[in-house]
Amino acid sequence: xxxxxxxxxxxKTIIVGLGNPLLGDDGVGWKVAEEVKKRLGExxxxxxxxxxxxxxxxxxxxxxxxxxxxxxSLNTGNYHQGEVVTFTxxxxxxxxxxxxxxxxxxxxxxxxxxxxxxGETLPADNExxxxxxxxxxxxxxxxxLSLEVEASVPVAVxxxxxxxxx
Amino acid sequence: xxxxxTIDPITRLEGHGKIxxxxxxxxxxxxxxxxxxxxxxxxxxxxxxxxxEMALLTNRICGVCPEAHHMAGAKAADxxxxxxxxxxxKMLRELLYSAFYATDHTTHFYALAxxxxxxxxxxPVAERNILGVIHKVGLEIGGKVIQMRKYGHTVxxxxxxxxxxxxxxxxxxxxxxxxxxxxxxxxxMGRWAIDFALFTIQAFKDIVLANKTxxxxxxxDVYNHKTYYMGLVDANNKVNxxxxxxxxxxxxxxxxxxxxxxxxxxxxxxxxxxxxxxxxPYLKNVGWKGFVDGKDSGVYMxxxxxxxxxxxxMATPKxxxxxxxxYSTLGGKPVHQRLAIHWARLVELLYASExxxxxxxxxxxxxxxxxTKPTETPTEGVGIVEAPRGTLTHHYWxxxxxxxxxxxxxxxxxxxxxxxxxxxxxxxxxxxxxGKVNEGLLNMVExxxxxxxPCFGCATHSLPGQMPLEVTIRNKHGEVVEVVKxxxx
Numbered sequence: 241x242x243x244x245x246x247x248x249x250x251x252k253t254i255i256v257g258l259g260n261p262l263l264g265d266d267g268v269g270w271k272v273a274e275e276v277k278k279r280l281g282e283x284x285x286x287x288x289x290x291x292x293x294x295x296x297x298x299x300x301x302x303x304x305x306x307x308x309x310x311x312x313s314l315n316t317g318n319y320h321q322g323e324v325v326t327f328t329x330x331x332x333x334x335x336x337x338x339x340x341x342x343x344x345x346x347x348x349x350x351x352x353x354x355x356x357x358x359g360e361t362l363p364a365d366n367e368x369x370x371x372x373x374x375x376x377x378x379x380x381x382x383x384x385l386s387l388e389v390e391a392s393v394p395v396a397v398x399x400x401x402x403x404x405x406x
Numbered sequence: 407x408x409x410x411x412t413i414d415p416i417t418r419l420e421g422h423g424k425i426x427x428x429x430x431x432x433x434x435x436x437x438x439x440x441x442x443x444x445x446x447x448x449x450x451x452x453x454x455x456x457x458x459e460m461a462l463l464t465n466r467i468c469g470v471c472p473e474a475h476h477m478a479g480a481k482a483a484d485x486x487x488x489x490x491x492x493x494x495x496k497m498l499r500e501l502l503y504s505a506f507y508a509t510d511h512t513t514h515f516y517a518l519a520x521x522x523x524x525x526x527x528x529x530p531v532a533e534r535n536i537l538g539v540i541h542k543v544g545l546e547i548g549g550k551v552i553q554m555r556k557y558g559h560t561v562x563x564x565x566x567x568x569x570x571x572x573x574x575x576x577x578x579x580x581x582x583x584x585x586x587x588x589x590x591x592x593x594x595m596g597r598w599a600i601d602f603a604l605f606t607i608q609a610f611k612d613i614v615l616a617n618k619t620x621x622x623x624x625x626x627d628v629y630n631h632k633t634y635y636m637g638l639v640d641a642n643n644k645v646n647x648x649x650x651x652x653x654x655x656x657x658x659x660x661x662x663x664x665x666x667x668x669x670x671x672x673x674x675x676x677x678x679x680x681x682x683x684x685x686x687p688y689l690k691n692v693g694w695k696g697f698v699d700g701k702d703s704g705v706y707m708x709x710x711x712x713x714x715x716x717x718x719x720m721a722t723p724k725x726x727x728x729x730x731x732x733y734s735t736l737g738g739k740p741v742h743q744r745l746a747i748h749w750a751r752l753v754e755l756l757y758a759s760e761x762x763x764x765x766x767x768x769x770x771x772x773x774x775x776x777x778t779k780p781t782e783t784p785t786e787g788v789g790i791v792e793a794p795r796g797t798l799t800h801h802y803w804x805x806x807x808x809x810x811x812x813x814x815x816x817x818x819x820x821x822x823x824x825x826x827x828x829x830x831x832x833x834x835x836x837x838x839x840x841g842k843v844n845e846g847l848l849n850m851v852e853x854x855x856x857x858x859x860p861c862f863g864c865a866t867h868s869l870p871g872q873m874p875l876e877v878t879i880r881n882k883h884g885e886v887v888e889v890v891k892x893x894x895x
Contacts (some may be wrong), residue, residue, distance in 0.1 A: 262451065292466065293570065296536075296555065298512065313604050353537045357545060358552050380453035 251307045251367075256402060257290040257296070258312040265375030265389045267353040269311040272371070272396045276311075279401060286404065299351035304362045305365045307399055313389075314372035322388030323374045324396045326403075330365035371399045418577070427834050433841025438831045439824075440855065441682055450582070452813045457483050457784060457804045458577050472571045473506040473562060474793035474818070475800070477510075477648060480575035481802040485668065485787025486576040486808065487780035493645055494773040495579030497579040497688050500648040501592070501765040502565040502572060503791070506760035507647055508599050509558025510794045511710075511751050514859050515606060516551045519748045522853050523614045527623075528846050530744055554602050557595040561762075566587050579777035583886045587773050596762035600724065607728055610752055616733070625736065628746040628836045629854055631828055632657040632699045634689055634706035636821065637713030638792045639664070644721040645713050645757060647792040653716045654689065657701050658741040663691070667790035674816065675704075677824075686824045687816055697828045705828070708796035708821035711750035715740035721752065722760035742849065744829050747857040751794075784808040794858040795820035818862045829854040 257273025259266040270290040278290040430436040465472035537681035540548035566572025572584045597796045614620045640646040653664045676685035677694045688694045688704035695703040708873045711806040712753035720726045796818030833854035836846045
C-alpha cells in the first residue's frame with residue numbers, strides 16, 4: 241500500500257504546478273506536476289493541477305484544501321541553475337513576500353490573509369510547501385527547458401513524492 | 407555629475423521594471439527612466455502555428471488578462487479567415503468579456519488603488535495592500551470583492567469552457583452554446599454586479615472624493631498631462647470593450663481620427679529609445695516630438711479615462727449617469743488628470759456590469775447559432791479589443807493554409823509607455839527636491855504609474871514574484887551611499 245494512503249485520510253491535499261509553460265524554464269512547475277501526476281497514477285486521492293496564477297487567483301484555487309504543494313521556478317540568482325529548493329510559506333518572513341505576478345494583485349501571503357479574514361478554509365502557511373527550481377531563462381518564449389532545469393525535474397518530482405509520503 | 411536613485415523593481419507591478427531617477431548636484435531631478443524588461447521571441451514562437459491556435463496561445467502570454475488576448479486573438483483569426491461570426495457568438499464573447507472586465511476593474515480598485523486612496527499614500531508600507539484596505543473599510547467589503555471575483559470566474563468558465571484561460575472562441579464564432587439554466591445564473595450574478603459597482607462608486611465618493619487631500623491629489627497639477635486619448639467606440643461613439651472603431655481625440659477633446667482596426671498601421675508608429683527595448687507607440691500623423699504634452703506631440707494615452715475621453719458617453723443608463731457626474735465634477739471633457747483614471751475605471755465597472763445583464767437578457771443569447779464556418783482562403787487579419795489597461799491589437803499574417811507567417815502585437819500597456827514615462831518624470835520632479843528621497847515620496851512617484859494599471863510582464867513569473875522595492879542612492883561619484891529596501895505589496 242502506498243504510504244500516502246494513510247496521509248490522505250487526514251489531509252486534503254492539492255499539488256499545483258505554477259508558471260507559464262510558454263516561457264522556457266518558467267514552465268518547469270508544470271512539467272514537474274505533470275510527472276508527479278503520472279507517478280501517482282489513476283485513483284490517487286491527491287489533486288494535481290497546473291495554473292498560470294498568483295496572488296488572489298491562486299489563493300482562490302487553494303480554498304478547501306488542508307495542505308498544498310506548490311511547484312514553481314525560482315529566479316533569485318542565489319542558487320545554481322536547476323538547484324531544487326524546498327521551504328514552507330511560513331518561513332517567508334514578510335507578509336507581502338511570495339508569489340505575485342500582477343500589477344493589481346497581492347502576494348500569496350497577503351491573498352491568503354484576505355481569504356482567511358473572509359472565513360474561507362485555507363491551509364496554514366506551514367502546510368503550504370514550495371518546491372522551487374532555480375532558473376534563469378524565464379523571459380524567452382519557448383516550450384523547452386534548459387538542460388540544467390530539465391535535469392532537475394526528476395529531483396523535484398522526488399521531493400514532491402517525499403513530501404506526500406512524509 | 408548626477409546622483410542616481412534606482413527604484414528596482416517597482417512595487418505591485420508585474421515583472422522586474424525599475425525606475426532610475428538621476429539627481430543633479432543640487433539634488434533636483436535631472437531625469438528619470440522607467441525601464442521594463444521585454445519578454446523575447448513571441449513573434450518567432452508563433453510562426454508556423456495554425457492561426458486558430460492563436461487565441462489559445464496568446465492567452466498564455468499573460469497571467470493577468472488572458473481573456474483580453476483570447477478575444478483579440480479570436481477577432482484577428484476571424485479577420486484572417488474573412489468570416490463574420492453570428493450575432494449570438496459575438497454576444498457570448500462580449501458577455502464573457504464584460505464579466506472579466508468587472509472582475510479585473512474590481513481587483514484593481516481594491517488591491518491597487520485602494521492602498522493609495524483608502525489606506526493612504528503615507529501609511530506604513532506593510533499596511534498598503536488589499537489586506538490593509540479590508541482592515542480599514544471592513545470585512546463586508548472584502549467579502550463583496552471575493553464574491554465579485556467568484557462570479558466573474560464563473561461566467562468565464564461557463565462561456566469560455568474552463569477557468570481563467572478561455573478556450574471556446576474559434577475562427578467564425580464560439581464552440582459552446584449557453585443553456586437557459588446558465589443564462590439565468592449569469593443574469594442573477596450580473597444584477598448583483600451592478601449593485602456592487604454602484605456600491606463601489608459610492609465608496610469612492612465617500613472615502614476618496616470627500617477627502618480634501620485625496621481630491622487635491624487628483625485634480626492637482628502633479629499628475630496632469632495634456633495628451634491625445636484613444637478608445638474603441640460603437641456606432642454611436644459610445645464606449646465598447648469588445649468591438650467597434652478606434653477613435654482618437656486631441657487634447658482639446660475634438661475627434662482627431664476614427665479608424666477600422668485593420669487600418670491601425672496608418673495611424674500608429676513606434677519610437678525607439680536607446681535605454682529600453684520596449685518601443686513607444688505614437689500617432690503617426692502627428693509625429694514623435696519627444697516625451698512632451700500638447701497637440702503637436704503624438705503621445706496618446708489608452709486607459710479607462712482615455713476611453714471615456716475618446717467617447718461621447720456610455721451605452722448603459724447608470725454608467726452614463728456616473729460618466730456625467732465624473733465630468734461635471736472634474737470640469738468637463740477631456741479630463742487630463744491621471745489619477746482620475748481610477749474614477750473612470752469605476753464608471754467602466756458599472757458599464758461592464760450593466761452590459762453583462764443586457765447581454766444575458768438578450769433573447770438570442772441562448773441561440774444555437776454560434777458559428778459561421780470559414781470558407782475563404784486565410785490571408786491576414788487584425789483584431790482589436792480594449793484590454794482593461796489599454797487598446798490591445800493582434801495582427802496575424804498567414805499562408806493559404808492558415809499557418810502563421812508573421813505576428814505583430816501592441817499590448818494594452820505598451821500604448822501608455824510614453825505617458826507613463828512622462829507622468830513618472832513629472833511626479834519625481836515635483837516631489838523630490840534637495841536630494842530628499844523618502845518612502846512617502848517614492849510612493850507618490852509610483853502612484854503616477856500605478857494609475858495606469860501597468861502590466862509589462864505579461865506572464866506569471868518565477869518566485870519570488872514580488873520583489874522588494876530597492877532604492878539605491880548614489881553620490882556624484884557614482885558610489886552607493888545608501889540602499890533602502892522595503893517590502894511593499
